[in-house]
Amino acid sequence: MRPRWLTETYPSRARRAVLTLVPAAMAVVILAGCSDSGIPTSAAPPASPASPARSMSENSRSVCTAVDKAMADGAAAFGNDLGNLVGKLANNNADGAQQLRADAMAQLKTMVTNLKTAAQPAIDPALVAAAKQVARNVEALANDPKLLAGVRTANDLSPVLQRLTRAADPLTGVCN
Numbered sequence: 001m002r003p004r005w006l007t008e009t010y011p012s013r014a015r016r017a018v019l020t021l022v023p024a025a026m027a028v029v030i031l032a033g034c035s036d037s038g039i040p041t042s043a044a045p046p047a048s049p050a051s052p053a054r055s056m057s058e059n060s061r062s063v064c065t066a067v068d069k070a071m072a073d074g075a076a077a078f079g080n081d082l083g084n085l086v087g088k089l090a091n092n093n094a095d096g097a098q099q100l101r102a103d104a105m106a107q108l109k110t111m112v113t114n115l116k117t118a119a120q121p122a123i124d125p126a127l128v129a130a131a132k133q134v135a136r137n138v139e140a141l142a143n144d145p146k147l148l149a150g151v152r153t154a155n156d157l158s159p160v161l162q163r164l165t166r167a168a169d170p171l172t173g174v175c176n
Contacts (some may be wrong), residue, residue, distance in 0.1 A: 017093075017122040038057065050169070054174075057123070057124065058123065059123045059124070060122065060124045060127050060174075060175075061123065062121070063118065063119055063121055063122040063124075063127060063131075064127070064171075064175035065159045066118035066119075066121075067115060067118045067119055067131060067134075067171060067175070068175070069119040069135075070111065070114035070117070071111065071115065071168060071171075073111075073114065073115060074107060074108070074110060074111025074115070075111070075164065077107040077111075078104055078107040078108060078111065078164070079111070079161075080150075081100050081103045081104035081107055081159075082104055082151070082157055082160070083106060084100050085097055085100040085101060085148070085151060086151065086153060086154050086156075086157065088100055089151070089152055089153070090153075101148045101151075103122075104148060105142055105147070105148070106142055108138055108139075108142035108164075109139070109142045111138055111142075112135050112138050112139045112142060115131065115134060115138065116131075116135050117137050118131075119131030119132075119135070124174075126174050127174050127175070129170075129175040130171045130173070130175075131170075131171065133170040134167060134168050134169075134170050134171050137166075137167035137168070137170070138164070138168075139165050140167075141163060141164060141167055147160060147163070148160065
């Protein structure tokens with residue numbers, strides 16, 4: 001079912017901005033985490049020819065895949081709530097917007113729980129430490145009452161998504 005704000009009448013410029021920004025920003029968040037995609041991220045420079053490729057154990061590969069899924073699923077749910085939030089704000093629905101802010105923050109807390117569960121089987125101390133740090137980083141975002149306070153339009157989402165992307169940085173070097 002499509003979110004109600006997509007089917008209601010809004011200024012087309014705001015609607016286009018939301019429909020363009022949120023999926024693009026979610027792709028950045030998803031690719032910034034622990035991924036075997038082979039796509040270099042800005043947080044992890046490509047390996048130089050002098051540095052050998054990091055060989056991952058089966059355990060680490062499995063944990064990185066599970067952590068990546070937890071982060072991607074959490075980011076998608078969070079992004080969906082952010083998109084709906086901007087839609088409610090564009091329609092001047094303050095009550096609906098307040099509920100969506102709470103829902104988005106709850107999605108971050110769920111992401112932390114899922115991340116911890118996904119990282120539980122990790123054996124590699126570097127992976128364990130990185131996963132714990134990312135969980136702490138995302139938990140700090142989830143407990144920050146000011147995280148979404150400044151969101152009024154789709155243009156206000158970029159700093160929020162950048163903070164979430166930076167929160168996942170510790171895993172980038174370990175899982176890529």
